[in-house]
Amino acid sequence: xxxxxxxxxxxxxxxxxxxxxxxxxxxxxxxxxxxxxxxxxxxxxxxxxxxxxxxxxxxxxxxxxxxxxxxxxxxxxxxxxxxxxxxxxxxxxxxxxxxxxxxxxxxxxxxxxxxxxxxxxxxxxxxxxxxxxxxxxxxxxxxxxxxxxxxxxxxxxxxxxxxxxxxxxxxxxxxxxxxxxxxxxxxxxxxxxxxxxxxxxxxxxxxxxxxxxxxxxxxxxxxxxxxxxxxxxxxxxxxxxxxxxxxxxxxxxxxxxxxxxxxxxxxxxxxxxxxxxxxxxxxxxxxxxxxxxxxxxx
Amino acid sequence: xxxxxxxxxxxxxxxxxxxxxxxxxxxxxxxxxxxxxxxxxxxxxxxxxxxxxxxxxxxxxxxxxxxxxxxxxxxxxxxxxxxxxxxxxxxxxxxxxxxxxxxxxxxxxxxxxxxxxxxxxxxxxxxxxxxxxxxxxxxxxxxxxxxxxxxxxxxxxxxxxxxxxxxxxxxxxxxxxxxxxxxxxxxxxxxxxxxxxxxxxxxxxxxxxxxxxxxxxxxxxxxxxxxxxxxxxxxxxxxxxxxxxxxxxxxxxxxxxxxxxxxxxxxxxxxxxxxxxxxxxxxxxxxxxxxxxxxxxxxxxxxxxxxxxxxxxxxxxxxxxxxxxxxxxxxxxxxxxxxxxxxxxxxxxxxxxxxxxxxxxxxxxxxxxxxxx
Numbered sequence: 001x002x003x004x005x006x007x008x009x010x011x012x013x014x015x016x017x018x019x020x021x022x023x024x025x026x027x028x029x030x031x032x033x034x035x036x037x038x039x040x041x042x043x044x045x046x047x048x049x050x051x052x053x054x055x056x057x058x059x060x061x062x063x064x065x066x067x068x069x070x071x072x073x074x075x076x077x078x079x080x081x082x083x084x085x086x087x088x089x090x091x092x093x094x095x096x097x098x099x100x101x102x103x104x105x106x107x108x109x110x111x112x113x114x115x116x117x118x119x120x121x122x123x124x125x126x127x128x129x130x131x132x133x134x135x136x137x138x139x140x141x142x143x144x145x146x147x148x149x150x151x152x153x154x155x156x157x158x159x160x161x162x163x164x165x166x167x168x169x170x171x172x173x174x175x176x177x178x179x180x181x182x183x184x185x186x187x188x189x190x191x192x193x194x195x196x197x198x199x200x201x202x203x204x205x206x207x208x209x210x211x212x213x214x215x216x217x218x219x220x221x222x223x224x225x226x227x228x229x230x231x232x233x234x235x236x237x238x239x240x241x242x243x244x245x246x247x248x249x250x251x252x253x254x255x256x257x258x259x260x261x262x263x264x265x266x267x268x269x270x271x272x273x274x275x276x277x278x279x280x281x282x283x284x285x286x287x288x289x290x291x292x293x294x295x296x297x298x
Numbered sequence: 299x300x301x302x303x304x305x306x307x308x309x310x311x312x313x314x315x316x317x318x319x320x321x322x323x324x325x326x327x328x329x330x331x332x333x334x335x336x337x338x339x340x341x342x343x344x345x346x347x348x349x350x351x352x353x354x355x356x357x358x359x360x361x362x363x364x365x366x367x368x369x370x371x372x373x374x375x376x377x378x379x380x381x382x383x384x385x386x387x388x389x390x391x392x393x394x395x396x397x398x399x400x401x402x403x404x405x406x407x408x409x410x411x412x413x414x415x416x417x418x419x420x421x422x423x424x425x426x427x428x429x430x431x432x433x434x435x436x437x438x439x440x441x442x443x444x445x446x447x448x449x450x451x452x453x454x455x456x457x458x459x460x461x462x463x464x465x466x467x468x469x470x471x472x473x474x475x476x477x478x479x480x481x482x483x484x485x486x487x488x489x490x491x492x493x494x495x496x497x498x499x500x501x502x503x504x505x506x507x508x509x510x511x512x513x514x515x516x517x518x519x520x521x522x523x524x525x526x527x528x529x530x531x532x533x534x535x536x537x538x539x540x541x542x543x544x545x546x547x548x549x550x551x552x553x554x555x556x557x558x559x560x561x562x563x564x565x566x567x568x569x570x571x572x573x574x575x576x577x578x579x580x581x582x583x584x585x586x587x588x589x590x591x592x593x594x595x596x597x598x599x600x601x602x603x604x605x606x607x608x609x610x611x612x613x614x615x616x617x618x619x620x621x622x623x624x625x626x627x628x629x630x631x632x633x634x635x636x637x638x639x640x641x642x643x644x645x646x647x648x649x650x651x652x653x654x655x656x657x658x659x660x661x662x663x664x665x666x667x668x669x670x671x
Contacts, residue, residue, distance in 0.1 A: 047381060054528065123646040138643045153544065155528050162526055162533060164542050171540050173635065186638040210643075270544060272559035276506045276642050284495045289652045291494050 042198050042232045048158045051198050051232045056263040056270065058151040059240070062090030064134075064144070066216035067256060069097050076117055087215075093147065095255040099218060105249045112217025121283045128210045132217070136283060137275035139170045139187035141211030142204050142226055143242040143256065151263055153270055161193060161200070166270045174202055182206020185222055200230040221248040236262040334431075341432030348430035352440065356428045359447055363424075364417045366605075368454045368628040371410070374602040377571045382529045385571045387599055390524050390636070391607055391629040394451045395516040396423035399625065401458030401466025409466060411455050420453035444519060450630040459515075462612075462624040471588075475618040479588065490665035492655035495648060501584065503648055505641035507560050508539030511586065512577055513595055513611040516627050524636050525599070525607075532566050532573060540639045545575055552578050558591055560584060573599040589615040605631040 042051035065073070069092040075085020101109060118131040134140060140148055150166040161174040174193040182190030182205055190206035209222030229241040238260040245253040284290040343351075378386040396419070401409065411419065424447040428440065439445050458466040471479060491497040495504060502509045509518040520538035527533075534543040545566040553563045563579035575597045582591035593615040600608045607629040614622035655666065 054530075121649070123649045127644070133643075139638075139640055155526065155531055155533060157526075157528060160526065162535075164533070164544060169540070169542050171535065171542055171638075175635075183637065187640050187643065188638060267550070269546070269553070271553070271557060272561065274506060274560050276504065280495050280504070284648075284652075287649070289494065289649065289656075290496050 040233045044232075044235055046156060046158070050156075050158070050195055051200075052156060053154045053161075053200060053230060053232065053238065054156045056151050056153045056268050057238065057260040058149075058263065059147040059258055060261055061093055061147055061258050062088040063093045063147040063256075063258065064149055064214055065090070067094050067147075067214045067218055068092045068099070068216070070216070093256045093258045095257065098254075100251040100254055102249060102251055105219075109217045109219060112212065112219060114217075116215060116217055119283060119286070121287055132212055132215050133210060134212075134215065135279070137168060137279045139168060139211070140165070141187055141207060141213075142172070142189050142191075143228065143240075143244070144211060144213055145170055145172075145188070146228075146240055146242075146260070147258060150273060151268075151270060164270065166273050168273065168275055185209070187211060189224075189226065196229075198231060200228075202226075202228040202230070204228065219249070220244065220246045223248045233259070236264065238262075338432045343430075343432055345430060345432060348432060349428070352428055352430065356424060356447065360421055360424050363420065363450075363452050366452045366630075367413045367416050368452050368456075368606065369413070370456060370608070370626065370628075372602070374571070374600065374608075375604070377601060378604075380527060380529075384527060384529070384568060385573070385601060386527070387525045387532070387573060387601055387607060388527050390522060390632045390634045392449055392451070392632045393510065393514045393516045393521040393523065393609070393627060393629055394446050394449055395454060395459065395627055396420055396427075396446065396451065397454045397456055397459055397516075399459050399515060399517075400468060401460065405457035406465075408457055409461070409464075411457050413453075413455060416453040416455045419457075423447075439519065449521075450632055452628065452630055454628060456626065459625040459627055460623060461626055463621065469619045469621045469623050472616055472618065472620045474616065475588065475620075478590075478617065490655050490659055492651060492666060493659050495652055498648070498652065499585065501560070502539070503651055505539060505645045505648070507584075508536050508541045508639070508641070510536040510538045510541060512543065512562060512564075513597060513613060514609065514627070515625075520639065522632060522636060524634070532575075535636060537636050537639055539641045540636070543577075555579060558582060562595065569598075571600060575599070587618075589613070589618045592617060602628075607631075 044052045046052045046054075062070070065087040070087075070089055072089040073087045075081045075087065077085055099109075112131075116131045117135060119136060120127050120130040130136070134148075139145075145152065145163075145165045145167065148165070148167050152163055152165040152167075155162040155164070159176055161176065163172040163174065165171070170188060172188050172191055174191040176193045176195075178192045180190070180192065185206055185208040187208060187210060189204040191202050191204045193200060193202045195201070204226040205224070207220070207222055207224045209220065209224070212219045224244060224246045226245075227243045229239075231239045231241075233239045239257065240260050241255060241257040243253050243255045244250070281290050338345075380386045380388065405411065427445055427447050430440070440448060460466050460468065463469055489497075491499050498504055501507050509520065510523065514521075514523075514536075518538070520536075522537035524535040525532065526535060530547055532545040532547065534545065535541070541561055543561050543564050545564045547566045547568070549567065550565065552565060557563065558579055558581045560581045562577040562581075564575050564577040566573055566575045568574070575595075577595040577597070578592075580586070580589075580591040580593055584591065586593065593613060596612040598608075598610040598612075600610075602608045608626060609629050610624065610626045612622055612624045613619075658665065
């Protein structure tokens, strides 16, 4: 692949490949970067000549509050959380600042927003009819894991790339040049990867439909299909793009993008964020299980 | 063995079985026996019929295993290397064994069994494990192919996993360990910790960690794991809870002592063909087998042949044990992949465990035995 000339088409164009699998034809020329980014030819490479994406990365956006453009906002409990609980304003990471929801889905997003702090804990699947899953320390799904305000680490080999997210220690294994189908529906999806020139392309499906895209109630279903493109644009930056297709929820595929920044501190390492103990009181106290409160005999 | 397994898996995918904890012999024993009898009468199959159903599979599995007795005295075969020249530990490995942690009394003077003795011990354990009690069959892992004997578990010439102290037993508690245990027992007297999530001291049931330590002792389900290597890191990924340990190999110092991850802070180095990992800075609430957050763990991973890793642990914590102790567990190789283990997301088990404990407390019944994770 090294030195291979690939042409960047400018606007991304989606094509349905034989099995209706969506792959994108974004093909940057070596020496050119995706639109709006400086030209860069990855200098740091692995033994097999691929760009080396190893390292600790983090998005620098407020998209976890809302992937669309949004003002700063007070937190849900300003009476005790003050500025600590407030959310930053921020620009959209979504192309065109619009998610092409089907009409019912737009209404559902509004309802989600209203109910985003609802916590439902039940010993049956109704527990997933609830507010934002991040509140309960559930796995964030893809692409959300990549723009949460936590770093994550990429470990790269030719056969498999592993991504470990500081938030909850959420894990993705990306099987390179594989076409295996997801063995079941999951929170983080099933990832098959391949190199397109200097871009790592990951096809992700097999989602369970339980994750949201942000705290603003933007969502998808279990039909979500994500194609991610990871392109190094400097030794310290990756341009991340994701195309989301979900015929149950959207009217067409749509795209988000943002840069990832590399942690270069000498002592950088993921510091475990195991949030389960942080949410137990919130989840189990309302149903009488957090503190010992033996029931009265009837 | 069966009952212990049921206690421990409360948190996981078969969460509904979490309430089937086992009361100590005594007050509740009669009731439990009555319930089991009723279930056996209602079962469409007798124990004998059920055993027949699995007979051929047991024979096949046993035959395959006895050809692969683990012999710690055998010198390792030449080591495979990664493309960058490190010993190659990559792949998927299983931490399961029928060999008990402490050497049983019957082998008090025999640390190493003959291969034939190892096979006899193994066969007995498999038959016992594969037995089907119709009272529990609907909660039995073997219906899903997940019993230990259905895995690539192997006989072991060691009679117990502990190799130091030389008597094969856990060392005695240190004076501080005795004091801490007495204080904990006094504080918990009369209160069943399982009646509230906040006091439930099984962090696996709460999905805070999986059931695979560190260190990893081979007494649990979901014992599959992956070792993933790059030139600069080793990742240890366990099926249980998808716990991931990131182990840098660059010689950097441990994080400052203020940082206390549940899985500790690990640093690795190569010593010949062995990966040596030192883990410190454990979370103070973790209390692994009663140890404090200052427990020091040394793990040694050696690929002794294509299909086996020798996993050796040395655990020390003067606040718990009078001396360090060492155990060796052979890990057979298994097929990929691992699967997502979203434990907390659907932790029905903890609801049932705590609700059950509250009902027992209300009715004046004794507390259930806790799992020993």
